[in-house]
Amino acid sequence: MRDPREKLVWASKRFTEKPEDVAYSLFGIFGVHLPVIYGETKQKALGRLLEKIVAQSRDISVLDWVGKSSEFNSCLPADITSYGSTVVLPCPSEDEIQASIVSLQVAVDGTVALELHDKLNGTNHPGFSNQRLHLPCIVFRVTQIKGRRHQLEDGEIYFTYDVKANGLRDLPTITTSKRLPFLQARPAAQKFLLVRPWDRRLLELPDFSDDAESMDDLSPSPSPSDSHGGFFEEHESLDSGRTLRLIARLKRPFRAFLLAQQYGEQYTRIISEHDIIAEIQETTSESIRDIIDCVKTVEVV
Structure with a gap:
């Protein structure tokens, strides 16, 4: 998978034991380098990851999702599962x-x-x-x-x-x-x-x-x-x-x-x-x- 959003759709069906790991576990898949801050909220961890993905890929399809918006930014989802329910x-x-x-x-x-x-x-x-x-x-x-x-x-x-x-x-x-x-x-x-x-x-x-x-x-x-x-x-x-x-x-x-x-x-x-x-x-x-x-x-x- 080369397309960032395709990777996010795949990741939307996976689960992690620690909430923050939903973002941390994807650093390698997306080729990003970010500090790991255990104790931060899942929304902030996911927000930091998506922010970096948009900056590197310049792909606005990362903003296509349906669900609850994040406290990090209203254009980002609160949960990665939101990528599994959009219409192609x-x-x-x-x-x-x-x-x-x-x-x-x-x-x-x-x-x-x-x-x-x-x-x-x-x-x-x-x-x-x-x-x-x-x-x-x-x-x-x-x-x-x-x-x-x-x-x-x-x-x-x-x-x-x-x-x-x-x-x-x-x-x-x-x-x-x-x-x-x-x-x-x-x-x-x-x-x-x-x-x-x-x-x-x-x-x-x-x-x-x-x-x-x-x-x-x-x-x-x-x-x-x-x-x-x-x-x-x-x-x-x-x-x-x-x-x-x-x-x-x-x-x-x-x-x-x-x-x-x-x-x-x-x-x-x-x-x-x-x-x-x-x-x-x-x-x-x-x-x-x-x-x-x-x-x-x-x-x-």
């Missing part, structure tokens, strides 16, 4: 990608597609600092949340939420065991975001984990004024195909995170009982321009 989204076939590209050639202006590619290619990698996650992502502003409280026969309480966000199709109902910190009388008091964590593998660079090597394989990015003419035609085989493939993959359903504003520009992840699967509403030149403006790095605590 199907990868599109090459025929599906090519069919999508054909339709995009008509709907999307080539210079806009190239601008999106350059914007995403210029984003930073995800990383932690003082237990805060700096997450590059595409941000979709939540415009409406409707919540309902439910009580089962055994007295258990849970909540469901219908969420709408700019640029996304209607989402499936989000279920959580906790009430969202949302005041119906003051909907502007707190900001909510649905974000798509940015996965550099969608750029299909030769080696997405090696910046220097990857950047050497790309032509210099044109300025907007240079993109309207010979440049895009001259590099059509390199840029048009690559950029339209990127948009074809962005059109596919993706796993989204629901974030709630805490203070300033810091956010916390709201955990649903199930994966939140979202899909872009449309792919036109105008909607792609909106996406370009929504490429940001969000700080999650």
Whole structure:
């Protein structure tokens, strides 16, 4: 197993006598070197390990899980067993990608597609600092949340939420065991975001984990004024195909995170009982321009 998340799914079915060893026993498997501090909580030990894995692999799929969030950071799970219950989204076939590209050639202006590619290619990698996650992502502003409280026969309480966000199709109902910190009388008091964590593998660079090597394989990015003419035609085989493939993959359903504003520009992840699967509403030149403006790095605590 080479993929970090594949290793975590495997580890989610194993058990250790000491709680902290759920993290310590994986140091060798992931090739990390961290101090062993017996007596620290399982959540902190696992948090330190996952923080290191994200830093080394730059793989945002480590953040894909369902369960209880960690005290270390809300984007990390409290228990490694959370990696055993997520949905694996199907990868599109090459025929599906090519069919999508054909339709995009008509709907999307080539210079806009190239601008999106350059914007995403210029984003930073995800990383932690003082237990805060700096997450590059595409941000979709939540415009409406409707919540309902439910009580089962055994007295258990849970909540469901219908969420709408700019640029996304209607989402499936989000279920959580906790009430969202949302005041119906003051909907502007707190900001909510649905974000798509940015996965550099969608750029299909030769080696997405090696910046220097990857950047050497790309032509210099044109300025907007240079993109309207010979440049895009001259590099059509390199840029048009690559950029339209990127948009074809962005059109596919993706796993989204629901974030709630805490203070300033810091956010916390709201955990649903199930994966939140979202899909872009449309792919036109105008909607792609909106996406370009929504490429940001969000700080999650």
